[in-house]
Amino acid sequence: MKRAEIKFEYDVFENSDELNQADAALLDAARKVTSKAYAPYSNFLVGAVAELQNGETVSGTNQENASYPVGICAERVLLSAASMLHTNVPIKTIAISYHNLNGESSKPVSPCGMCRQALREYEDRTNQSIRLILAGMSGKVFIIDNVSQLLPFSFGGEDLK
């Protein structure tokens, strides 16, 4: 028997002023698009903007529903839009931010487990890792090189063969 270990490294920035111009612009767009969220139940407005390999950008915001489980996160709205509008074009980077109308918006957002699974599938199908820029409206920014790192031991298409 031996014990195994999984660890990953990510970049931590004190605030968005430390980002390069392209990353700062993408995060700024994610912060702005939070205003298009439909989140009357949680008051937690999430915005995500992706830069694609073909230079296009695609965004998504969370869309809630009075029947709560029907709601969908910003990340999966974005992935569905990207898949339709730019089919099979890899996503290079996604910036995600949020505006919490009930409290603070200064810690980096953490994508939910379901979105991690959906993001991981997108990486798999386009054969390219997706960088994530995670932030709130202010404060620290995390950059994750590869979405799959957020979902160790993930289940994927290869497991069904």
Ligand code: THU
């Ligand atoms: N939400 C997202 O859209 N993305 C995340 O990364 C975290 C959570 C949404 C789901 C729900 O509409 C609201 O935020 C509160 O959970």
